[in-house]
Amino acid sequence: MLPEPVIHELEDIVGRNNLIVDEHRIVAYDCDAYVAEKYMPSAVVFPETTEQVVAIVRCLGREGIPFLPRGAGTGLSGGATPLNHEVVISLAKMDKLLDLDFENRRATVQPGFVNLRLTKEMANDGFYYAPDPSSQSVCTIGGNFAENSGGSHCLKYGVTTNHVVAAEVVLPSGEVITVGEPYGDPIGYDLLGVLVGSEGTLGITTAITVKILPKAQAVKTFLAYFDRVDDASQTVSDIIAQGIVPAACEMMDQLMIHAVDKSVYHVGYPDDIEAVLLVEIDGMLESVEDNAQRVLDVCNQNRVRTVRVAQNDRERALWWNSRKMAFPAIGRISPDYLVQDGVIPRTKLSAVLQRISALSAEYGLRVANVFHAGDGNLHPLICYDARIEGQLQQALALGQRILEVCVDMGGSITGEHGVGIEKIGHMAYMFSEHDLKAQQDLRDVFNPQGLCNSGKLVPRPGACVEDRSMHHVVPPILVGVGPDGGS
Structure with a gap:
């Protein structure tokens, strides 16, 4: 609980309606979309101007009270989770x-x-x-x-x-x-x-x-159905090797295909295909037509079953909405899931997917794969049931092994979801002690008191974050994500 004088000062800065201290209301801010760990903030404040942000930060800094900024809370690595019971500075009302x-x-x-x-x-x-x-x-x-x-x-x-x-x-x-x-x-x-x-x-x-x-002069969007994941993976590498840079090149495996086709955006994927590629070409009309034919040729060289071309904007939107529903769609086939985010060289796609499949069998947990195939950014979604004792720990352990495979293949532990608290224990697997110290030294220049979002991104030497992440100790609060995406 914040000291009363601090509460009154914050009220003076933003107004009573822009400050929440009631524990029944601040519970909505105890995590972001990484729901495996939750911590209660000490308050939530809603500034509307830069000047109000300055006044809030100075007030909290003077009192040594930790704080963190928050957007919409869609982050998937715990970057906006109040690990140290911070005051959450929500920027939702700074929306102009x-x-x-x-x-x-x-x-x-x-x-x-x-x-x-x-x-x-x-x-x-x-x-x-x-x-x-x-x-x-x-x-x-x-x-x-x-x-x-x-x-x-x-x-x-x-x-x-x-x-x-x-x-x-x-x-x-x-x-x-x-x-x-x-x-x-x-x-x-x-x-x-x-x-x-x-x-x-x-x-x-x-x-x-x-x-x-x-906007591009012309856009052409394809769905390519493959009987084998290896053929779809090779197609991705071959498209780039041809000197073609698609606007997008997305891939889903069979389990993910089954999940998204149960969503409201039903495309009608064949049940027996192992993979689908969603490829989009844009640019000048002449170049789009030329590159589109070259993409079709590459697909055919890799034993594609069928290639569909979007006939209009409505069909194109359906295909993209289906792809973007991938994460929540997993809730239709599994009571809980863990989203991972690793990066590999795209030429290693087949090898890494085979390794993920082997690890899935080893741990006895299904893994659905959806990813930005063109740049090797993988999103394995590990399915588990939190009601079964030990399954969360198994999912976390499997997730760690997958990230280690990505690093071992010359990639990274994250492509776009960030480190937050979820991957902070994995940083030492990718970076040396000297690398991490250099990053911490940089942080100390900007944030010498460590009050702003402490405990995220870069592990401090000797910190015990590894006890939570690397060794899979049960987090303080465990929450499953249901079919509606809620907790």
């Missing part, structure tokens, strides 16, 4: 579009502005915002900034850091800095690059300027 500059192809938004809303705001003008996480209908650009979010179209267009050009940030000291440059290259050190993907551990972003793009 501050500027839209079509001539210079820039937009400036507050951090609580929803990703998909930006594209909708300028759709009639022929522009869009490229980063498209599966949660784009609800996730915020501030949250995307914190996690360096990707999405299906990052193969061609890049992740969030490739689209953010400038930002206003409140440091943990309460100072306000502007990093990057709205037009042209910034001078000096790339502090913007440091802040994007820092998971709210270095400061709180209060305004973000991003690139906006004109």
